[in-house]
Each structure stands twice: as C-alpha cells, then as structure tokens.
Amino acid sequence: MKVALAERLDQVEEQFVELWNNMASLWGISPTMARIHGLLYISGAALSMDDIMERLGISRGNVSMNLSKLVEWGLVRRVHKRGDRKEYFESLSDVWEMFTLVANQRKRREIDPILTTLRRCRDELTPEAIGGQALKEPAQKRFQRINDLLKLLTLFDGLAQRFFESHKGLREAVEMLTSEE
Amino acid sequence: MKVALAERLDQVEEQFVELWNNMASLWGISPTMARIHGLLYISGAALSMDDIMERLGISRGNVSMNLSKLVEWGLVRRVHKRGDRKEYFESLSDVWEMFTLVANQRKRREIDPILTTLRRCRDELTPEAIGGQALKEPAQKRFQRINDLLKLLTLFDGLAQRFFESHKGLREAVEMLTSEE
DNA sequence: TATTCCTTTCAGGAAGATATGAAAATTGTA
DNA sequence: TACAATTTTCATATCTTCCTGAAAGGAATA
Known part of the structure; x- marks a missing residue:
C-alpha cells in the first residue's frame, strides 16, 4: 500500500x-x-x-x-x-512571487523596448515632424493607429508598474477585482 | 518634399x-x-x-x-x-478588441486544458483518494503546492471570465484600476 | 465546357532552436 | 601545490518549426 x-x-x-x-x-x-x-x-x-x-x-x-x-x-x-x-x-515556493517575478522580467525585456520603438514611430509622424503638411487619409490613419496602440500599451504598462511591482500588490488587486460585486 | x-x-x-x-x-x-x-x-x-x-x-x-x-x-x-x-x-482596427480576442483564444486553447490536468493532479492527492493515510512531509508539501497554484490560476481564470469577455469590460476594468487613487 | 485567374495544399528543404558529451575551468581538500 | 569532485562551456548533432514553389483545386467568365 x-x-x-x-x-x-x-x-x-x-x-x-x-x-x-x-x-x-x-x-x-x-x-x-x-x-x-x-x-x-x-x-x-x-x-x-x-x-x-x-x-x-x-x-x-x-x-x-x-x-x-x-x-x-x-x-x-x-x-x-x-x-x-x-x-x-x-x-521559490510562493506562486504569486513567481508570477510577479516573471511578469516584471518580461515587461523589462520585451515590453519596454517595444514601447520605445513605438514612441519613436509616433514621433516620426507627428504633425511637426512632417512639417505641418496636412496628412492625407492613409497617413492620417497610420498615425491614428499607432497612437491607439500606444495608448493601450501605456495603460497596461502603468498597471504593471503599480500591481506587478510586488506580489502583495498583485494579490490585493486581484482580490479587489474578484470580490467586489 | x-x-x-x-x-x-x-x-x-x-x-x-x-x-x-x-x-x-x-x-x-x-x-x-x-x-x-x-x-x-x-x-x-x-x-x-x-x-x-x-x-x-x-x-x-x-x-x-x-x-x-x-x-x-x-x-x-x-x-x-x-x-x-x-x-x-x-x-480589425480596435486594439482593445484585438487584445480580448487573442486573450480569450489563448485562454481557451492553453489555460483551460492546464486547469483541467491540474485539477486531476490535485484529486489524485486528495486525502480520500489516498485512503486517509496521513500524508508524510514531502507528499503533504506537494499537495500544498498544487493547491496553491490551482488557487491562483482559478482566480485569474475568474478574472478573465469577467473582464476579457468583451473589450468593453476590459476597458472599464483597466480604467477603474488606473483612475482610482 | 473550356479557359483564365486566383487560392490552397503539401512534400521537401532551409533556418532556427535545443540538446549532447567531452574537454576545460573551477572549487574544494589534503 | 597536487588531486579529486563538480560545474561550465561549446562545437557538433539533433530536433522542430517554418518557408518555398510547384501542382492541384476552385471559382468566375466566355
């Protein structure tokens, strides 16, 4: 047995x-x-x-x-x-700690560089950068899309900053989100 | 020019x-x-x-x-x-929509099966399953760890259920988390 | 139905990622 | 310092994943 x-x-x-x-x-x-x-x-x-x-x-x-x-x-x-x-x-034995560790690591290695290039892309298309010419449709749209993406990623980045910094913070955030009606 | x-x-x-x-x-x-x-x-x-x-x-x-x-x-x-x-x-042009689409897809394809096997693992080690014998240290610990992990994943799963279902939900959640002091 | 234009499929090949094992390096012991 | 135990490195081999191009398949036109 x-x-x-x-x-x-x-x-x-x-x-x-x-x-x-x-x-x-x-x-x-x-x-x-x-x-x-x-x-x-x-x-x-x-x-x-x-x-x-x-x-x-x-x-x-x-x-x-x-x-x-x-x-x-x-x-x-x-x-x-x-x-x-x-x-x-x-x-490590604490799953929350492991999670935040990996999340932060990946943020630093993968997301931060992406944000950097994305910002550079945006600045290339900024009205000033292109000499004040009115952007025609397609270019306008491109600028728009980069901006949208940048906004979303920046938001997520801020979230990560706040909540993934420590596993305690993450735990709190998750509890808040799951408990409240 | x-x-x-x-x-x-x-x-x-x-x-x-x-x-x-x-x-x-x-x-x-x-x-x-x-x-x-x-x-x-x-x-x-x-x-x-x-x-x-x-x-x-x-x-x-x-x-x-x-x-x-x-x-x-x-x-x-x-x-x-x-x-x-x-x-x-x-x-698609809406970044939020794209995001939730991918998140849900990955949840279904990758996370759900994991949860299933994880639950099976836990049930193998449940006190009843092993015939009520008191678990000795190492086995006890294993059970513990599986359970911890399961708890965390289940929490996340619940979150995903609620907030990733629609991009509107996600947007709201993110705004809530970022706005409030 | 035959023809043309376009898309999909898939066997074989290329590229990339991982693993091996033996030699070199390191660390501790006498 | 020499020796023994252990770990690391790295060239080579293996495995996997992805890509190509050509042939087969489909769909619209005449």
Missing part, C-alpha cells in the same frame, strides 16, 4: 512536470527550463544536478545551462549543504 | 512590422503571422495576397497559410471588391 502511494506521487509529479512543460510558452521560457523548474517546484526539495538529470532524463550540460538561467530569472536559488560538495537547487 | 514624406511613411511602416514581429511571442503567434497582421493593421487598408507578398518578401504559400490562421483567430477578415476577382484582407 505504501508502495502504491509512492508510485502515485511519482505519477503526479510526472504529470505536473509535463504540464509545466506545456505552460512554457505562456511564461515565455523554454520547455526544458520550465520542466526543470516544474520539478523543483513540485518536489519542494533542494535537488542536485544529478537528481534532475536522472528524473528528467536530460544531459548534464543542458541541466547546467537551464539552471543558471533559472537562477538568473530568480525563480530558483542555489543551496549548499555542509559536508557536501555538490550544489543543490531549490525553487 | 512629398517624396520624402512617402519614404518616411514607408520606413515607419517597416519599423512597425518589425516591432509586431518581435511581439509575436508575447501574443503567442508565429512571427510571420504577426508581421502580416502588423502590416494590415498599420496600413489600415485592405491588401491582396500579392501586396503582402511583395511588401514582406514572403512566398505565396506562406502568406496564404498565415492569412487563414489570422482569419481563424478573427483578427483579419476577407474583403471582396466588386469587379475584382482577387480577395483582399483587412485587420
């Missing part, structure tokens, strides 16, 4: 890792990176590279590279056990 | 398409699909396959495939001009 339970736990773990793998594109990280993180998260323990290699069946180099990325993202931290020369790795 | 303006418009268009290309991973669509959509959005006009092929320098087959995906997603619609045998394609 105990064996049966252990087996079931392993199955759940496997399913979970697989699920994390599928979520990778949603988080904007590579599938293997996600699987490693999934394993660390679900196991709730500090694992060594060898543990991970064995459980996921991937090569040492691969594990090494992806672990350092995870550490860079701040989702995983290195742990040292005294009397042991190996390094161990441990995932 | 007029030429200079036209050139500048083209440059902006190109920059914009490039930008859309970079946003692709954020929207969860392929880069080429994004570029095509970007071109249609920014030009604000109904373009034929040949127009798109020429402006983006991609093959007919590629354009055809990606356009049908865009139509499937609902971001682009087919337009017929009378007296012309060609088909033309036109993007």
Whole structure:
C-alpha cells in the first residue's frame, strides 16, 4: 500500500512536470527550463544536478545551462549543504512571487523596448515632424493607429508598474477585482 | 518634399512590422503571422495576397497559410471588391478588441486544458483518494503546492471570465484600476 | 465546357532552436 | 601545490518549426 502511494506521487509529479512543460510558452521560457523548474517546484526539495538529470532524463550540460538561467530569472536559488560538495537547487515556493517575478522580467525585456520603438514611430509622424503638411487619409490613419496602440500599451504598462511591482500588490488587486460585486 | 514624406511613411511602416514581429511571442503567434497582421493593421487598408507578398518578401504559400490562421483567430477578415476577382484582407482596427480576442483564444486553447490536468493532479492527492493515510512531509508539501497554484490560476481564470469577455469590460476594468487613487 | 485567374495544399528543404558529451575551468581538500 | 569532485562551456548533432514553389483545386467568365 505504501508502495502504491509512492508510485502515485511519482505519477503526479510526472504529470505536473509535463504540464509545466506545456505552460512554457505562456511564461515565455523554454520547455526544458520550465520542466526543470516544474520539478523543483513540485518536489519542494533542494535537488542536485544529478537528481534532475536522472528524473528528467536530460544531459548534464543542458541541466547546467537551464539552471543558471533559472537562477538568473530568480525563480530558483542555489543551496549548499555542509559536508557536501555538490550544489543543490531549490525553487521559490510562493506562486504569486513567481508570477510577479516573471511578469516584471518580461515587461523589462520585451515590453519596454517595444514601447520605445513605438514612441519613436509616433514621433516620426507627428504633425511637426512632417512639417505641418496636412496628412492625407492613409497617413492620417497610420498615425491614428499607432497612437491607439500606444495608448493601450501605456495603460497596461502603468498597471504593471503599480500591481506587478510586488506580489502583495498583485494579490490585493486581484482580490479587489474578484470580490467586489 | 512629398517624396520624402512617402519614404518616411514607408520606413515607419517597416519599423512597425518589425516591432509586431518581435511581439509575436508575447501574443503567442508565429512571427510571420504577426508581421502580416502588423502590416494590415498599420496600413489600415485592405491588401491582396500579392501586396503582402511583395511588401514582406514572403512566398505565396506562406502568406496564404498565415492569412487563414489570422482569419481563424478573427483578427483579419476577407474583403471582396466588386469587379475584382482577387480577395483582399483587412485587420480589425480596435486594439482593445484585438487584445480580448487573442486573450480569450489563448485562454481557451492553453489555460483551460492546464486547469483541467491540474485539477486531476490535485484529486489524485486528495486525502480520500489516498485512503486517509496521513500524508508524510514531502507528499503533504506537494499537495500544498498544487493547491496553491490551482488557487491562483482559478482566480485569474475568474478574472478573465469577467473582464476579457468583451473589450468593453476590459476597458472599464483597466480604467477603474488606473483612475482610482 | 473550356479557359483564365486566383487560392490552397503539401512534400521537401532551409533556418532556427535545443540538446549532447567531452574537454576545460573551477572549487574544494589534503 | 597536487588531486579529486563538480560545474561550465561549446562545437557538433539533433530536433522542430517554418518557408518555398510547384501542382492541384476552385471559382468566375466566355
């Protein structure tokens, strides 16, 4: 009976890792990176590279590279056990924290540069920039569309600024939105 | 002078398409699909396959495939001009509408299945499911973590349900969050 | 129905992304 | 400092995803 339970736990773990793998594109990280993180998260323990290699069946180099990325993202931290020369790795445990971490990261890496170029595009089409000529229909429309987009992204950006800064802020915001009638 | 303006418009268009290309991973669509959509959005006009092929320098087959995906997603619609045998394609113009469209689509395709498996995982570890044995530390922790995650995702899911259903709802929510002190 | 114009499909090829494994580098131990 | 244990790096191989172009399919005209 105990064996049966252990087996079931392993199955759940496997399913979970697989699920994390599928979520990778949603988080904007590579599938293997996600699987490693999934394993660390679900196991709730500090694992060594060898543990991970064995459980996921991937090569040492691969594990090494992806672990350092995870550490860079701040989702995983290195742990040292005294009397042991190996390094161990441990995932954050708070889902809200993980979420805000990734959100902020992606904002900085992907959204901010986009906003910058978008603003540059707009400024190219600004009435002054084009020498005060009245824009004809198509150009007018283009300017319009860039502006619309910029407005929406700026709004979202402001939201992110406010609510994704800390996981506490996010939690509050979500609770507010879900509770109130 | 007029030429200079036209050139500048083209440059902006190109920059914009490039930008859309970079946003692709954020929207969860392929880069080429994004570029095509970007071109249609920014030009604000109904373009034929040949127009798109020429402006983006991609093959007919590629354009055809990606356009049908865009139509499937609902971001682009087919337009017929009378007296012309060609088909033309036109993007939605409302950014909020585009956003909710994509958000809902991704929710249905990617998040809902995840929630389903996650719930299955949880139920595997439910006290009843494992025959009432007291869970030992590691198993206990796993159950805990799955539950935490499930809670967060369910919350988000609820939010999506409420606010992403229509672009009006989204707009309202965003305004609420940004205006209030 | 035949012809022309246009679109879709899809097999094969190109490009890009990921993984491997062995050598080099690093870190701790004696 | 030499040695042993562990991690990192990186050239090469593998896998996946995407693109092309040509052939097949459809639809409008005559």
